[in-house]
Amino acid sequence: MPPRSSSPTRILDALRRAGLPGTAAQVAVLDYLRRAEHGHFSAEEIHRRIAADGDRMNLSTTYRVLNQLVEAGFVANVPLGKHHSLYELNTGRAHDHLVCVVCGRVEEFSDPTIDHRRVVIAKKFGLHLVGKTLALQGVCGECAARVHPARPRVK
Incomplete structure (x- = not known):
């Protein structure tokens, strides 16, 4: 790089x-x-x-x-x-991604537990890891709020 x-x-x-x-x-x-x-x-x-x-x-x-x-x-x-x-x-910095399927915003994150589980799973299946990609897709908080805005509570 x-x-x-x-x-x-x-x-x-x-x-x-x-x-x-x-x-x-x-x-x-x-x-x-x-x-x-x-x-x-x-x-x-x-x-x-x-x-x-x-x-x-x-x-x-x-x-x-x-x-x-x-x-x-x-x-x-x-x-x-x-x-x-x-x-x-x-x-060169290992990371994964969170992707909003509505607005397309991408956030990066790292999680040692996920990284460890990748190694364990690969070993279980006899897979020699040469790369990794993880992109979790969903709806971000801002887009969710636009679709389902908070309603005021009626007392």
Whole structure:
């Protein structure tokens, strides 16, 4: 993973050290995620924001580059269903996600009990863990309050 303070030149060097060609599209996607500081973005949103910065790239290239960056360990993929994922810069800090299915807000959390249970379950089934993803989906408190606002109690 490139340091947050890295320039496009340093990003290019990191990509090449990882065995990637360091295409303009790879640099643009990684640079955008680095500059975004923190966040979870769909491929479409990444594509739109890079285009807004003036870089030309088609959406299929954005998907292909994201897959390459995930494989190389620069980017983490947060799967949210059969055909939907969010992407974030891989900071190396293990965490899971809470996702609101109404507004799309994503919160990160870590829980040592969950991490321990993953290891126990994998061992029980003879699975050598090479990665992990957990995204709990539900309705956040703000969205729930909009759908079912609190009613004043009648005395």
